[in-house]
Amino acid sequence: MTPDAPAPEAPPERHFLQAALANRSFVIGLVITAIVAAMALLSFVWTPYDITHLVVADRMKDLSIAHPLGTDHLGRDILSMIMIGARNSIAVAIVAVGIGMGLGVPLGTWAAARGGLVDEILMRFNDLVFAFPALLSAIMITAIFGPGAINAIIAIGIFNVPVFARVARAGALSIWPREFILAARAAGKSKTLITIEHILPNIVALLLVQGTIQFALGILAEAGLSYLGLGAQPPMPSWGRMLFEAQTRMMIAPHLAIFPGLAIVITVLGLNLLGDGLRDLLDPRLRRER
Amino acid sequence: MSLLQIENLSLSIAGYPVLKDIDLEIQPGEVLGLVGESGSGKSMTALTVMQLLPELARAKGRVVFDGIDILSAPEEAMCRLRGDDLGMVFQEPMTALNPVKTIGEQVAEGIRWHTGANRPDAEARTRAILERVGLPEARFPLSRYPHELSGGQRQRVVIAIACALKPKLLIADEPTTALDVVLQAQFLDLLRDLVEENRMGLLLISHDLAVVADMADRVTVMRHGAVMESGPTANVLSQQKHPYTRQLAEASTHVPARARPQEADGERRQTPLLTVSSVTRDYPGRRRGLFSRPEPFRAVDNVSFSLMPGHAVALVGRSGCGKSTLARMILALDTPTSGEIRLDGEALGGKSEHELRHARRNMQVVFQDPYGSFNPRHQVERLVAEPLHLLDQKPSASERRERVAEALESVGLTAGDMRKYPHEFSGGQRQRISIARAIITRPKLIVADEPVSALDVSIRAQVLDLFADLNKRLDLTYLFITHDLTVARAITDEVMVMHEGRIVENGPTATVLRHPESEAAQALVNAAPDLERAISARLARQHI
Numbered sequence: 001m002t003p004d005a006p007a008p009e010a011p012p013e014r015h016f017l018q019a020a021l022a023n024r025s026f027v028i029g030l031v032i033t034a035i036v037a038a039m040a041l042l043s044f045v046w047t048p049y050d051i052t053h054l055v056v057a058d059r060m061k062d063l064s065i066a067h068p069l070g071t072d073h074l075g076r077d078i079l080s081m082i083m084i085g086a087r088n089s090i091a092v093a094i095v096a097v098g099i100g101m102g103l104g105v106p107l108g109t110w111a112a113a114r115g116g117l118v119d120e121i122l123m124r125f126n127d128l129v130f131a132f133p134a135l136l137s138a139i140m141i142t143a144i145f146g147p148g149a150i151n152a153i154i155a156i157g158i159f160n161v162p163v164f165a166r167v168a169r170a171g172a173l174s175i176w177p178r179e180f181i182l183a184a185r186a187a188g189k190s191k192t193l194i195t196i197e198h199i200l201p202n203i204v205a206l207l208l209v210q211g212t213i214q215f216a217l218g219i220l221a222e223a224g225l226s227y228l229g230l231g232a233q234p235p236m237p238s239w240g241r242m243l244f245e246a247q248t249r250m251m252i253a254p255h256l257a258i259f260p261g262l263a264i265v266i267t268v269l270g271l272n273l274l275g276d277g278l279r280d281l282l283d284p285r286l287r288r289e290r
Numbered sequence: 291m292s293l294l295q296i297e298n299l300s301l302s303i304a305g306y307p308v309l310k311d312i313d314l315e316i317q318p319g320e321v322l323g324l325v326g327e328s329g330s331g332k333s334m335t336a337l338t339v340m341q342l343l344p345e346l347a348r349a350k351g352r353v354v355f356d357g358i359d360i361l362s363a364p365e366e367a368m369c370r371l372r373g374d375d376l377g378m379v380f381q382e383p384m385t386a387l388n389p390v391k392t393i394g395e396q397v398a399e400g401i402r403w404h405t406g407a408n409r410p411d412a413e414a415r416t417r418a419i420l421e422r423v424g425l426p427e428a429r430f431p432l433s434r435y436p437h438e439l440s441g442g443q444r445q446r447v448v449i450a451i452a453c454a455l456k457p458k459l460l461i462a463d464e465p466t467t468a469l470d471v472v473l474q475a476q477f478l479d480l481l482r483d484l485v486e487e488n489r490m491g492l493l494l495i496s497h498d499l500a501v502v503a504d505m506a507d508r509v510t511v512m513r514h515g516a517v518m519e520s521g522p523t524a525n526v527l528s529q530q531k532h533p534y535t536r537q538l539a540e541a542s543t544h545v546p547a548r549a550r551p552q553e554a555d556g557e558r559r560q561t562p563l564l565t566v567s568s569v570t571r572d573y574p575g576r577r578r579g580l581f582s583r584p585e586p587f588r589a590v591d592n593v594s595f596s597l598m599p600g601h602a603v604a605l606v607g608r609s610g611c612g613k614s615t616l617a618r619m620i621l622a623l624d625t626p627t628s629g630e631i632r633l634d635g636e637a638l639g640g641k642s643e644h645e646l647r648h649a650r651r652n653m654q655v656v657f658q659d660p661y662g663s664f665n666p667r668h669q670v671e672r673l674v675a676e677p678l679h680l681l682d683q684k685p686s687a688s689e690r691r692e693r694v695a696e697a698l699e700s701v702g703l704t705a706g707d708m709r710k711y712p713h714e715f716s717g718g719q720r721q722r723i724s725i726a727r728a729i730i731t732r733p734k735l736i737v738a739d740e741p742v743s744a745l746d747v748s749i750r751a752q753v754l755d756l757f758a759d760l761n762k763r764l765d766l767t768y769l770f771i772t773h774d775l776t777v778a779r780a781i782t783d784e785v786m787v788m789h790e791g792r793i794v795e796n797g798p799t800a801t802v803l804r805h806p807e808s809e810a811a812q813a814l815v816n817a818a819p820d821l822e823r824a825i826s827a828r829l830a831r832q833h834i
Contacts, residue, residue, distance in 0.1 A: 202665070
């Protein structure tokens with residue numbers, strides 16, 4: 001058929017909400033993520049117990065009405081600790097994804113726009129960073145600059161850069177040969193301006209999906225670093241360190257390890273579902289099949 | 291008994307009526323042309339016969355193929371028919387083949403599935419059919435992949451797949467739209483031969499009346515999902531009893547009224563607007579070994595010409611001849627390997643984007659694809675205003691809106707269309723938006739790369755009228771890049787014929803097209819389908 005009738009497809013925005021609500025993984029992912037975020041926000045104003053206040057008499061209590069998730073070896077309420085730990089995990093992951101996007105997307109789109117030698121050098125450098133296992137290198141960075149939440153954020157963030165650079169470059173490369181880019185060039189727009197006005201809006205979906213995945217990985221990485229004592233320092237609670245502290249008491253009080261572990265698993269699962277759902281929703285080809 | 295009989299076929303998709311009371315009939319060995327504009331239901335009729343309709347489609351009526359009632363046939367029976375007795379050729383040779391399978395595998399697949407032949411037998415038959423469609427073993431071994439073939443060659447593979455088992459009916463849905471005229475002529479010859487050899491029925495779907503007049507014994511004209519007229523091709527197209535048939539025929543031979551540019555001679559007219567002097571463009575070739583230097587591919591080879599203000603010039607040639615590369619260099623979107631291009635006396639080479647602003651303001655571009663040439667996420671106002679970026683003084687928001695409104699109105703749209711998104715427009719309207727974008731900086735030169743080849747004939751006529759009108763009103767100079775000689779004939783004063791990177795012939799359009807001298811120009815002219823010639827040939831044959 002030669003194209004002449006107006007395209008039957010409705011604009012993507014109009015049916016987005018409808019489609020979003022019909023997408024199960026998106027809804028579940030969104031609900032889980034919202035609960036975790038709400039917990040973290042709530043912890044700023046209220047937690048069931050003050051966790052800087054140690055009540056040694058109540059140490060390692062089982063689950064009860066007073067302490068729904070029990071208490072740890074210093075008598076702190078685990079629910080309160082998980083709530084504050086969520087704050088830490090989310091903050092680290094957000095900033096790390098921010099660093100990754102903030103540096104990676106400009107680098108990737110620049111490489112795509114320039115091509116040639118610039119592209120080659122940037123991408124080989126990217127490969128170099130990729131070649132190191134991210135967590136090991138993060139351990140190295142925190143080992144050199146000292147443990148702490150800030151250094152953990154930077155370490156995780158640096159390893160997000162090549163991921164976003166690669167995704168942004170691949171997305172941008174598929175947009176550059178399109179005719180509307182040629183038209184924009186014929187309108188004398190610079191490559192930077194074209195990237196901002198035409199390339200970015202067309203690859204934003206890709207970046208968003210990658211963002212949720214990196215967010216989940218960031219939470220895992222933060223937990224890993226804290227477990228090794230390289231993340232947030234006491235008394236700031238973090239899920240990773242809670243696991244570490246529970247390790248030696250696993251046999252006596254398994255709930256000490258189970259709940260922080262569950263918090264990590266559920267959060268990562270929620271983010272992955274959200275990412276999956278977003279990918280399906282934002283990719284028009286997949287959406288039509290549903 | 292007829293091979294295919296469609297009676298009172300009505301079709302609705304998700305409750306929307308698509309086809310109304312279609313009647314069709316094809317005899318063995320007969321070619322039926324199905325013409326009509328896009329959206330008229332041609333393709334849906336074909337898909338009904340193949341039973342490849344979308345899920346929500348509901349068909350009523352009777353479709354009988356070779357004694358089998360298709361509408362009530364179970365899917366298994368259809369699977370046996372499709373690719374065996376029923377073959378189909380699609381429009382787009384680029385996407386109709388699986389890129390990761392060799393052509394041999396793709397042709398053999400159907401043979402093995404339907405006949406249960408073993409591998410060597412299927413391969414032998416594959417070899418034979420590929421040979422038949424003009425892809426000989428020596429140059430096209432079965433191990434070739436689709437990307438190693440040109441568009442015309444791929445379309446031959448597609449037809450080989452469709453005809454491998456000598457189908458009784460072949461459905462070809464716009465099979466030549468993606469091919470240039472020379473390839474189209476070769477492909478149509480092949481189709482005709484296959485019909486004669488196997489006494490195959492052919493349902494040829496096309497929006498090109500000239501192609502149908504040339505190929506079809508009988509023709510059915512469709513519009514809005516209904517049959518307008520049908521009968522023997524020569525009668526239908528020569529008598530044009532139905533007003534819609536007349537309208538289609540007029541549109542396909544439409545020549546817009548234009549003032550001769552020479553009449554408005556002034557002093558300004560003496561100096562050329564655009565001069566291209568010995569421009570060459572090489573692309574790096576494929577590296578064959580680690581140390582051997584790749585042979586460069588010369589896309590444009592020492593081309594020189596000049597364009598006078600107010601003229602409309604066509605650059606014609608087959609696909610891959612270097613037309614588009616040349617256009618890109620003129621638009622300063624690509625740099626020549628050697629040679630110089632001057633616009634209004636100003637050299638374009640070696641300038642920064644900023645220094646090019648003045649030149650860019652004076653030349654704009656209209657692309658072929660009315661879908662791909664807009665960012666789907668922007669509103670029309672922003673799309674059309676894009677080149678305003680080239681002005682030294684940024685217009686204010688209200689000024690900008692005014693200029694966009696003015697541009698939209700001069701292409702026959704309204705200021706109210708500013709707030710819409712490109713997908714809300716039809717192809718013809720989009721091409722108008724594309725033209726509005728091109729004229730908003732009031733340029734002197736417009737380069738149009740196949741601006742109407744994606745449009746229906748009736749829409750095409752309107753867009754050509756618009757080009758002619760703007761030529762007069764805004765004193766524009768055009769460079770039309772096209773493989774379609776009817777477009778060149780309709781709207782240009784001069785024509786340049788390009789072949790393998792060189793300009794092999796140029797001169798006034800009428801002269802070149804009537805008496806082509808170079809081989810390349812002769813090939814183009816002879817291959818171009820011509821409605822009147824085809825009708826008179828058909829009438830002559832009838833009277834013998």
